[in-house]
Amino acid sequence: MRTGRGMESTTKALTLYAQLAPALESIRATLFEQPAFDPATQSRTFHLGMRDWVETWLMPGLMARVQQVAPRVRIAVRASDARRGPGMLQAEEMDLGVSVFPDGPPWQRREQLATMGYRCVYDGKRLGIGSPLTLEEYLAHPHLVTPTQTDFRGAVDDELVGHSKRRTVIYATSRFAALPLILRRADVIATVPEQSAQQWAELFGLTSSPVPVRIAPLAISMIWHAKREGDAGLRWLRELVRDVVESEMGEGLREAAPARKRRGRAQR
DSSP: OEETTEEOOOHHHHHHHHHHHHHHHHHHHHHTOOOOOOTTTOOEEEEEEEOHHHHHHHHHHHHHHHHHHOTTEEEEEEEOOTTTHHHHHHTTSOSEEEESOOOOSTTEEEEEEEEEOEEEEEOHHHHTOOSSOOHHHHHHSOEEEOOSSSSSOOHHHHHHHHTTOOOOEEEEOSOOTTHHHHHHHSSOEEEEEHHHHHHHHHHHOOEEEEOSSOOOOEEEEEEEEGGGTTOHHHHHHHHHHHHHHHHHHHHHHHHHHHHHHHHHHHHO
């Protein structure tokens, strides 16, 4: 229909597009399906989108596998999150997103890979507290938070408000890189994905503890555009990511178990 700004789609047209787009993309993918991808011999660059903590956790294992089985493949990682993911796929700024992504537009394909809980991390020697943290100890110290937007709120705050409690947040960032360095020098606590807490405890000598507040776990997913369904190279990459995530999650559980046993013996 004609408007003061030119031609615009009607409500019916937009509804039809939302309903038909997945089928049209599937037909297009079938018609233009790419030949088989041989990772051992072919050259290709893949663009992945993820948050920095996912990159730190996933990419060491993924790159080790890529070097083993696909020596001519290159990986470029770009910052992405739940808010930017669909737009980056549509603009072809990334081939595959691996992070915490919800369901999106009809043309977005999504596969959940794993769920991951949270843990607290802090300098136990500096704060004079061990693990596990009590709720009183948790609330007695200031906190760092890592929301997507810098609004001084994290996943735990809604749960605390529901119990008429509050924590003091003094630092908020959407990036994780500086947090372990801050934790080494300031009397603060961070509540982060459990794999990040485990890495920081091992690499920086920090203390990791279960969160004394119930928080829903993160759902880590892959997202890609429906028009890439016929892309054999992208199918290979998705399978590789799936395998590495399964391996990394298994290793994390195996490494956490001895630590829990050691703490249990020390407490006894």
